[in-house]
Amino acid sequence: MSSTPKPGHRVRGSATGRPLMAALDLFGRRWTLRVLWELRHGPLGFRALQQECDGMSSSVLRQRLLELQEARLVERGSVESYCLTALGREASEELIGLHTWAERWAAELDTAPADHDK
Template sequence: MPAQSAPSRPPRQTRRRSYDQYCAAARALDAVGDRWTLLIVRELLAGPRRYTDLHADLPGVSTDMLAGRLKDMESAELVTRRRLPPPASAYVYELTDRGRELLPVLRALAAWGAPALDEPRPTDAVRAHWFAIPLLGALEGLGAKVVQVTLDEGEFHVRAGGDGQGEYGGAAYGDGPAADAEVRLRTDAATCRALVAGELTLAEAVESGRVELQEPTEIHVP
C-alpha cells in the first residue's frame, strides 16, 4: 500500500490591515492605529530623521518592527523616504502633508494623557523633546516664532505655525537648540509635567522661579 503523503497545509493568512468599517474613525485607525505608528509621527514632526535616529529616540521598538511600520506608513502615504545630497549620502524619512496633518491628533492625545503622566516610573525613558508637543500651546502663547527650552535631559525648540506649509517646512518642533530662538527658557521635567497637566501656568512657573528666562531676561508671559 503506497505511503500516504502528508496533507498540504492551508495557505498562510496575512494579517488584516483594515477594520472594514465604513467609518471615518475606523479608516483613520486603519492607517495609524498600530503600535508605534503615532510615536513615529511624533518624532518626524521634528523634521526628517534617519532610521538610526528614529530607533535611538524610540526606545523599546525592535529594528524589524520599526522597519515594518515605516514601510506601512510609506504605503499609507504618511511618510516618504529620500536620499540626502552629498556629502551626507544618507536616507531620511519625513512626513508627507497628510502625515503632518496628524499634529492636532498628537496634541489632543497628549492633552488627554497628561493627567496619567504622574512621576516617571523606574522603567520610563525620557527625552526632552517629548515635552514639545504637549507644551506647544503654552510656548506659542509667548508670541515668539521660535522658543528654546533647556532641561537637564536635553534641549528642544518649538516653532509657531509649524503646519506643513510655512517657513520651516512644517516642523512643529525640533530636538536640540535653535540658533534663531527669540526666547530661551530653562526648567525641569517636573515643571514641564505640571504645565502639561494644567497644574501650573507658564506665568506662575516664571514668577515662582521654576522656569528661568535666559533670553530675553524679561518678557510678557500671558
C-alpha cells in the same frame, strides 16, 4: 496584498472601512503613533528614529515605515531619512492636541478622587 488599513476596505472594527475606523486601525498598531510623534520635528534617519523610539526592533520599524509610506503619512527624504508628508503633518498636529488633552487628563486624575474610592 497589503495589510495597511485603507478607507473603503475592511479593517478592524468596520466591514465598510469607514475612514475613521481605517485611521484607528492604522494608528492602533504598535509603535505607529510613536513613529509619527518622533518625526513631528523633522526628518530622521532610520537609526536615529529607532533610537528615538527606545530602540524598537529594526524589523518592526521597517514594517511601520512601509505602512506609513503606503498610507501617505511618511515619505523617504534625501540621504536615507524619513519625514512626514503634508497628511502626516496634519495627523501630527492632531496628536499634539491629544497630547495636550492627555496632560490635562493626567493632572485631573492626580488631583481628583476617583468615584470608586468614595
